[in-house]
Amino acid sequence: MRRDSRLSGVLHVLLHMAEQPGPSTSEALARAMDTNPVVIRRIMAGLRDRGYVRSEKGHGGGWTIACDLAAVTLRDIHDALGRPELLAMGHRTDAPGCLVEQAVNAALGEAFDEAEALLLRRFGEISLAALSADFHARLAERGGSPTLESNHAA
Amino acid sequence: MRRDSRLSGVLHVLLHMAEQPGPSTSEALARAMDTNPVVIRRIMAGLRDRGYVRSEKGHGGGWTIACDLAAVTLRDIHDALGRPELLAMGHRTDAPGCLVEQAVNAALGEAFDEAEALLLRRFGEISLAALSADFHARLAERGGSPTLESNHAA
């Protein structure tokens, strides 16, 4: 099953924006992500509604970070994306009358719930600032330049 | 994203077969599962290849359990299904050149790996016999009859 990469994508966008002094246009971000500007706007819409980022139209417009990176976690971002499904598997029937299927659902459901809870807990432990710090650590190790373009073909 | 219900479905089938004295036809199982016989054959093929079940053609043919339920775990069944994806999310790019994306992948990947490991561990802890026992416990509580049909519209 094709895996949802919106969380991965939006984090990539946010960290690039954090390296930019001014606003970043959807077009520039899309070029860096090798995708379409509309896709950028789509995944950013939820973050804008929550006030994590701001968007401005017209000349000099684009996207700006509008929150404290240390105060926002991956879980917040996941929520802003609309809490997409975490697991690729599910029950065949949600409320089965069959006792066999109830037993199956109970056993699987427990494992599913634990895995989802684990993921959400981990997401809640990682702030955007921590991600950014990890990036800068990698940058220092590599000795590269901190510009957006240097890491992409663009 | 539409969730994969093959594991749930095949477990349902196996537990029903365990309640049957003789072989169960794909057609009968499909009726109980409210699906198509070909779907049953499809999800059972992997289990047959591993020797967990046997299939016989012709009169009196059908599917029979060919393993010790206590010796086979949900993880074995998951393997027999071809180890479908467990998580609905993934990386945007698997081996990115961009350091930002590497940092994102590292953080997310750790959480993903933990969640997958947890699921597989839990699956490995649950045997088919345990599932069957849970079913019988529910049955005793409900006081129903142990037939396949009693739990389904058929």
Place this chain on the structure above:
DNA sequence: TCTCATGAAACTTCATATGTTGCATGACTG
């Protein structure tokens, strides 16, 4: 007014689980 940027809607593409049909194969029955 012209240009640049987002906002929103509609459409296409793609992957994959699921559902369906048709036919070949093999096993039992009479």
Place this chain on the structure above:
DNA sequence: CAGTCATGCAACATATGAAGTTTCATGAGA
């Protein structure tokens, strides 16, 4: 041996949702 029942397999249809694309409206700044 012919007929029926069942699986095996291939091909095709359907449905869902992420991702990509096109188009037009809107608003901000030069």
